[in-house]
Amino acid sequence: MDLLTIVIVLMVVIVVIGLIKAQNRPESLQADVEASSPYIKRHNVFSVAERIFYRALKSAVGHQYEIFVQVRVADLLDVQKGMSRSDHEKYMNKIKSKRIDFVLCDPLDLKVICAIELDDSDLHEFATVQIDQFLHASFEKAGLALLHCKARHTYSDQDIIALLQTKLPVTIAASELSRSVERIDVHNALPSTAIQAALNAARAMPGYKNQCPQCDSDMSRKKVSQGTKMGEIYWCCTKYPACNTVLPISGESSA
Numbered sequence: 001m002d003l004l005t006i007v008i009v010l011m012v013v014i015v016v017i018g019l020i021k022a023q024n025r026p027e028s029l030q031a032d033v034e035a036s037s038p039y040i041k042r043h044n045v046f047s048v049a050e051r052i053f054y055r056a057l058k059s060a061v062g063h064q065y066e067i068f069v070q071v072r073v074a075d076l077l078d079v080q081k082g083m084s085r086s087d088h089e090k091y092m093n094k095i096k097s098k099r100i101d102f103v104l105c106d107p108l109d110l111k112v113i114c115a116i117e118l119d120d121s122d123l124h125e126f127a128t129v130q131i132d133q134f135l136h137a138s139f140e141k142a143g144l145a146l147l148h149c150k151a152r153h154t155y156s157d158q159d160i161i162a163l164l165q166t167k168l169p170v171t172i173a174a175s176e177l178s179r180s181v182e183r184i185d186v187h188n189a190l191p192s193t194a195i196q197a198a199l200n201a202a203r204a205m206p207g208y209k210n211q212c213p214q215c216d217s218d219m220s221r222k223k224v225s226q227g228t229k230m231g232e233i234y235w236c237c238t239k240y241p242a243c244n245t246v247l248p249i250s251g252e253s254s255a
Contacts, residue, residue: 045069045070046069046070047120049118049120049151050069050101050118050120052151052152052153052154052155053101053102053118053149053151053155054067054069054102056154056155056156056157056159056160057102057116057160059157059160060155060157060159060160060161060164060170061104061160061161061164061170064107064170065104065105065106065107065113065114066104066105066106066107066110067102067103067104067105068102068103068104068105069101069102069103070099070100070101071099071100071103071115072096072098072099072100073095073096073098073099073100073135073138074092074095074096074098076100076103076112076115076139076144077095077138077139077142077144079091079092094134095138098135100115100116100117100146101116101117101118102115102116102117102118103115103116104116104164104168107221108221108222108223108233109223109225112144113145113168114144114145114146114147114164114167114168115139115144115145115146115147116146116147116148116149116163117132117135117146117147117148117149118148118149118151119148119149119150119151120151132148145167145168147163147164147166147167149163212237212238212239212243212245213245213247214237214243214245215237215239215242215243215245217237217238217239217243218238219235219236219237219238219245219247220235220236220238221233221234221235221236222234222235222236232248234246234247234248235247235248
């Protein structure tokens with residue numbers, strides 16, 4: 001190969017490399033996306049049925065549990081250790097594209113408590129039934145409660161509580177208990193000791209908001225996550241760090 005041929009080949013290689021780099025520049029890629037992007041904004045993340053159920057769930061147990069929506073099954077379940085790589089991938093593939101409509105978590109440490117599927121259609125195709133059976137078997141084996149609720153236009157707090165109480169302890173909202181105590185006091189003239197006991201029960205519930213003695217703001221429950229007092233529960237002012245008031249909750253702790 002003579003010198004002229006070598007020079008020509010090198011020039012062609014340089015030009016090709018230059019074209020490839022130009023095509024891969026961020027501004028070039030951005031222009032391609034802007035010119036051909038097929039994406040549009042969704043107007044609603046959730047269906048009408050899901051929005052109705054979410055509001056009902058929040059009204060009934062929002063004082064006791066944190067509520068998350070459209071959670072990946074792969075974030076709730078894992079494949080047990082000790083399996084071969086191929087088996088691990090096989091079982092992960094069965095759940096990685098599936099989602100659970102609603103998940104209830106402990107408000108202190110966000111530990112998963114319960115999963116809920118909303119059935120918003122009367123038409124259950126065979127494939128859907130098979131998926132439901134698979135999920136129920138998987139959740140049961142993993143020791144995580146999975147409940148089903150048929151979609152409706154309206155729900156009462158009692159409807160939601162009745163559903164959850166088949167698997168979970170559900171408390172009355174602290175505000176509702178306080179109102180109940182007031183009604184009982186008016187009609188039955190309970191002794192002050194009984195009233196105080198009922199109010200103490202309200203204060204012990206997760207939804208109760210204590211009042212900061214320094215700034216009169218609400219206080220929320222927090223759990224110590226490390227150190228010698230790990231697991232203890234205390235009141236922390238919601239205006240922190242502007243107000244750093246912290247109060248112990250007598251005799252209460254969480255494992």
